[in-house]
Amino acid sequence: MTGDVNILQETIRHALRLGADVAGTVPAAELINCPSALKDGRKGSERDHGTYIILGLYHDPATPEMDHWEEGRGTPGDRQLGAIGRELAGWLHRTHGIGAKLIPYQLYDGGIYLKDAAVLAGIGIMGRNNLILVPGFGPRIRFRAVWADIESEPPAPMTITPPCTECPGYCISTCPRGAFEAGTYSRERCMERMNADKSRKDEMIEHCRGCELACP
Ligand code: SF4
Ligand code: SF4
Structure with a gap:
């Protein structure tokens, strides 16, 4: 497990080098019964093993075009996050021989509840605006996830004054x-x-x- 911890810490550092503004990890099994999944009466993760690596990208109000949505293409910000996630998954495989893949954004395509995942990964807390408040970035962060075939422990929840x-x-x-x-x-x-x-x-x-x- 020590080796896994070291690899996951290195993975988070690499995600930040690739351009993510925040990153964290959460065991995949933790998402199965996450609060949003229970509320919706569905399973929050198709996977009960491995780890989700949660990537966050700051969406600066000064560059609103990052968030402009286009049919069939999504937003530039999400494409940037997707590119970081794919690169990270490839790096995990090349460097450590660990199977990893970018998870689709949409739940119905096999995605996960990204906001729940960000909270469980200790990245931020849920605000009254139903968005994740991340220290240093407020709610102006978008998320994507990479699944990796490596086990992990749940991180400590963030302890900040809401x-x-x-x-x-x-x-x-x-x-x-x-x-x-x-x-x-x-x-x-x-x-x-x-x-x-x-x-x-x-x-x-x-x-x-x-x-x-x-x-x-
Ligand atoms: S801190 Fe932000 S999310 Fe919380 S109540 Fe104020 S405006 Fe809403
Ligand atoms: S909750 Fe209200 S303010 Fe927020 S995005 Fe939806 S319509 Fe806009």
């Missing part, structure tokens, strides 16, 4: 759809806005980031 307790809730008051009016995030209300964005049929869709960008 900033939301002292905040008047800028994310809540800025939402044009009142997605937080019931006291918790309403995916349905947020999706109404996302679908309205898509229905404009623009080549590049700039989705609402109100609750993300309002967060200090």
Whole structure:
């Protein structure tokens, strides 16, 4: 196991060298019954062995085009994360002989609950805006995951004072759809806005980031 720990630490350092802004690991089995999976009544991971390496990339509000979504291509930020993940998986195989692969983004394609995974990997905490608050980056981080055929221990959860307790809730008051009016995030209300964005049929869709960008 010591060897595995060393390899995983080296893997995280390599992910940062490749361009990820944050990275962490979580045993794949931990995702099976993660909170979002239980809420949705489904399995949160197809895999019960190995480790997910969670990669995060800062999406600077000064470069909003990183987040512009295009049919069939996703966003430039996600493509960048995908390239880092593929490179990392190849490196794990070449350097350590460990099988690894980039996990699809979408759950229905075999993806995982990335926000739950980021919390379980000790990268950040869940904010009232239903986004992961990451020290140094706030909620302006997008995630992808690589699965690696190597065992690991669950990391310690992040212990920081949740900033939301002292905040008047800028994310809540800025939402044009009142997605937080019931006291918790309403995916349905947020999706109404996302679908309205898509229905404009623009080549590049700039989705609402109100609750993300309002967060200090
Ligand atoms: S705006 Fe305030 S309440 Fe909302 S996520 Fe950020 S810190 Fe938390
Ligand atoms: S993305 Fe926009 S519509 Fe969705 S919850 Fe955030 S502010 Fe509301």
